[in-house]
Amino acid sequence: MEALIERYKVHSPRSRALYERALAVLPGGTTRTSVFYAPYPLYIERGAGCRVWDADGGERIDFNGNATSQIHGHGHPAVAEAVRRQAERGVSFGAPSEAEIRLAEVLCERISSVEQVRFTSSGTEAVMYALRVAKAFTGRRKIAKCEGGFHGAHDSVHVNFAPVAPAEPEDRSGVRPESQGMSGYEETVIFPFNDTAGAEAILEQHGKDLAAVILEPVPGSRGCLPPDPVFLTMLREVTARLGIVLIFDEVMCLRVSYRGAQGRYGVTPDMTTMGKIIGGGLPLAAFGGRRDLMALLDPSAGPPVIPQTGTFNGAALAAAAGTAAMEALTPEAFDRLEKMGERLREGLSRVFRRREVKAQVTGVGSMFRVHTTDRRFETLRDTAYGDRRLSQQLFFGLLHRGILPFASGMGCLSTPMGEAEVDAFVGAVDETLVEDMGF
Numbered sequence: 001m002e003a004l005i006e007r008y009k010v011h012s013p014r015s016r017a018l019y020e021r022a023l024a025v026l027p028g029g030t031t032r033t034s035v036f037y038a039p040y041p042l043y044i045e046r047g048a049g050c051r052v053w054d055a056d057g058g059e060r061i062d063f064n065g066n067a068t069s070q071i072h073g074h075g076h077p078a079v080a081e082a083v084r085r086q087a088e089r090g091v092s093f094g095a096p097s098e099a100e101i102r103l104a105e106v107l108c109e110r111i112s113s114v115e116q117v118r119f120t121s122s123g124t125e126a127v128m129y130a131l132r133v134a135k136a137f138t139g140r141r142k143i144a145k146c147e148g149g150f151h152g153a154h155d156s157v158h159v160n161f162a163p164v165a166p167a168e169p170e171d172r173s174g175v176r177p178e179s180q181g182m183s184g185y186e187e188t189v190i191f192p193f194n195d196t197a198g199a200e201a202i203l204e205q206h207g208k209d210l211a212a213v214i215l216e217p218v219p220g221s222r223g224c225l226p227p228d229p230v231f232l233t234m235l236r237e238v239t240a241r242l243g244i245v246l247i248f249d250e251v252m253c254l255r256v257s258y259r260g261a262q263g264r265y266g267v268t269p270d271m272t273t274m275g276k277i278i279g280g281g282l283p284l285a286a287f288g289g290r291r292d293l294m295a296l297l298d299p300s301a302g303p304p305v306i307p308q309t310g311t312f313n314g315a316a317l318a319a320a321a322g323t324a325a326m327e328a329l330t331p332e333a334f335d336r337l338e339k340m341g342e343r344l345r346e347g348l349s350r351v352f353r354r355r356e357v358k359a360q361v362t363g364v365g366s367m368f369r370v371h372t373t374d375r376r377f378e379t380l381r382d383t384a385y386g387d388r389r390l391s392q393q394l395f396f397g398l399l400h401r402g403i404l405p406f407a408s409g410m411g412c413l414s415t416p417m418g419e420a421e422v423d424a425f426v427g428a429v430d431e432t433l434v435e436d437m438g439f
């Protein structure tokens with residue numbers, strides 16, 4: 001490992017200098033925890049298509065895509081043109097604009113649960129508002145979330161996300177905050193992903209107090225595990241029966257099909273949160289759902305039950321970029337992404353078998369994750385058993401071989417990619433295993 005870090009340092013002196021400069025003004029030299037890795041992260045200077053260049057000129061294929069948001073890579077012609085045109089006309093106004101109506105129409109047309117939608121600047125806010133709607137609608141205080149699910153930084157959901165130690169108790173409903181300084185999270189109930197009977201028992205137990213059940217139908221950052229359709233159907237049935245608002249957090253997994261994860265698996269929640277790809281790379285997110293739920297935000301007949309604030313909600317620039325990006329995401333574009341995702345997962349599985357490495361790849365559509373364990377995954381807790389050292393070696397091996405992945409082992413595809421880029425990823429993993437790790 002030390003040798004790989006030394007090699008990394010030799011190739012990144014300017015990133016190191018930027019990091020040292022940043023330390024004076026940004027805690028840890030960055031502005032979000034997820035982009036930091038030791039000894040210091042690469043600082044990116046520019047991107048074009050599916051490639052990015054770091055401060056030292058190193059070129060890499062971008063399998064990170066700013067945490068899966070850049071589904072068209074960098075500088076997609078239609079998105080860039082929409083941004084240029086809107087920038088010339090004004091980027092945001094203290095008034096609604098047609099740009100936000102157009103994006104709202106695209107989302108309402110595609111996503112089955114979304115009869116009406118409201119915009120925010122981040123997925124965190126979208127989740128916060130969806131939960132607020134559910135609480136106001138039901139008059140209940142508690143919510144339930146999946147162990148291992150990620151829903152942003154809001155106090156009630158920033159819990160039980162990180163890998164749990166294998167020794168942790170099997171009781172899955174206990175809540176564990178991921179940060180100090182939070183409050184109110186004690187009202188959150190935890191249930192296991194894909195464990196249909198276990199989750200159902202927990203939801204039945206707390207049912208009359210629960211305003212919302214929230215989950216990523218395809219968990220992203222944590223596991224990239226495909227959902228068991230029986231599990232999703234159970235959640236739909238139980239929440240409907242107990243009067244709980246079912247929220248699909250599709251901030252990340254909307255990218256698994258033209259109609260999102262709910263379209264792919266044929267389960268329609270009451271509300272959906274969206275983000276990342278819907279902003280075309282700019283900060284924009286949304287929550288939407290049934291008309292009677294969204295009516296709580298309607299100010300046209302007097303003060304609304306839920307006043308929504310947010311200076312940049314649906315800002316014209318982001319809405320224009322988002323509309324262009326979504327319109328370029330045709331069913332054909334999703335077919336291509338799907339095929340490339342399959343090619344990548346098959347290629348990696350072949351490599352792990354051939355090199356006899358205890359590793360596996362999971363994923364759906366254009367999302368994937370490498371896990372450094374051969375454990376059989378039943379719930380997201382099982383993904384916590386990876387070999388951290390092996391994961392780190394793979395990460396630095398890939399960085400060295402022209403690939404920008406997530407430090408977590410996750411990755412995503414973008415529309416400018418083709419088979420050559422997918423094969424480059426698989427080849428870089430194989431080379432790392434052989435040349436850097438002696439498999």
Ligand SMILES: Cc1ncc(COP(=O)(O)O)c(C=O)c1O
Nearest residue numbers: 122123124150151152249251252
């Ligand atoms: C599923 C999910 N929900 C919510 C969020 C939070 O979104 P944001 O980072 O825009 O606040 C994320 C971000 O990664 C996410 O993946």
